[in-house]
Amino acid sequence: MSSTSLRAAGTAAPSAGPAGEADDSLLGAAVLGHSAFVPGWAGQRDTSAERVRAARAYARRGSASAELLAWLDAVEAECLTRCGDHRQALSLLRRAEEALANDAEHHSPEWFTWFSATRLAAFKGNTELAAGLIPQARTTLEGVLARLPETDGKQRVVVLGDLAAVEAAARRPDTACALLEQALDQLSVTWYATGMERVREARRVLTPWQDSDAVRRVDDRLYSWSATLSSLQR
Numbered sequence: 603m604s605s606t607s608l609r610a611a612g613t614a615a616p617s618a619g620p621a622g623e624a625d626d627s628l629l630g631a632a633v634l635g636h637s638a639f640v641p642g643w644a645g646q647r648d649t650s651a652e653r654v655r656a657a658r659a660y661a662r663r664g665s666a667s668a669e670l671l672a673w674l675d676a677v678e679a680e681c682l683t684r685c686g687d688h689r690q691a692l693s694l695l696r697r698a699e700e701a702l703a704n705d706a707e708h709h710s711p712e713w714f715t716w717f718s719a720t721r722l723a724a725f726k727g728n729t730e731l732a733a734g735l736i737p738q739a740r741t742t743l744e745g746v747l748a749r750l751p752e753t754d755g756k757q758r759v760v761v762l763g764d765l766a767a768v769e770a771a772a773r774r775p776d777t778a779c780a781l782l783e784q785a786l787d788q789l790s791v792t793w794y795a796t797g798m799e800r801v802r803e804a805r806r807v808l809t810p811w812q813d814s815d816a817v818r819r820v821d822d823r824l825y826s827w828s829a830t831l832s833s834l835q836r
Contacts, residue, residue: 627664628711631657635677642681650681668706672698673717676725688733695726720749724757728764731771740768755792759785763800770807778808779816786823 634657642650675698682691723746730739743765762785769778785801
């Protein structure tokens with residue numbers, strides 16, 4: 603989902619066992635889609651692409667909804683982003699947006715609850731950031747943050763981390779640090795390893811300002827005893 607991916611959304615992948623036992627093509631598509639993230643995040647483009655192709659085949663067999671097909675586009679886009687192909691990733695994300703905007707013939711199954719237009723925008727913002735499209739990424743991610751429900755703490759951490767990276771890339775370190783402090787506030791309530799990694803990624807972009815008071819305040823919290831213990835224990 604950077605993201606944001608189902609990894610970023612904090613949703614566990616369905617087990618492959620029930621999908622096979624029930625002969626459920628849509629559940630199989632979801633399992634295979636989730637499985638693409640692992641090689642995708644490792645930069646193994648061919649392996650992740652093969653898993654997405656398999657997921658699409660299962661989705662076709664099950665008459666998938668526009669939402670599920672858009673999610674598969676977003677999964678592939680995130681994997682491509684991690685593999686450095688930002689142009690193709692953005693093309694897939696535009697296709698996913700078009701799919702969600704059109705009336706759908708098929709409905710999503712009841713268990714397909716982890717994806718929405720807002721989650722798609724979070725994917726897009728992360729890809730725009732990776733592609734160096736800083737103003738676009740800021741606009742996209744600020745829109746996501748405004749629409750996220752208060753209860754979606756894990757996704758909020760991810761988006762705040764990405765926004766902080768956007769501001770650091772725009773050479774606005776104080777704004778970036780303020781966003782990272784918000785992310786750390788949320789992590790103290792809702793711990794999320796992927797969210798913490800986004801915070802650390804943004805902090806790395808702030809290296810040119812690491813002697814500033816704002817960055818040191820972030821470091822004091824980022825490397826506090828409680829944060830370190832949470833990282834080690836979970």
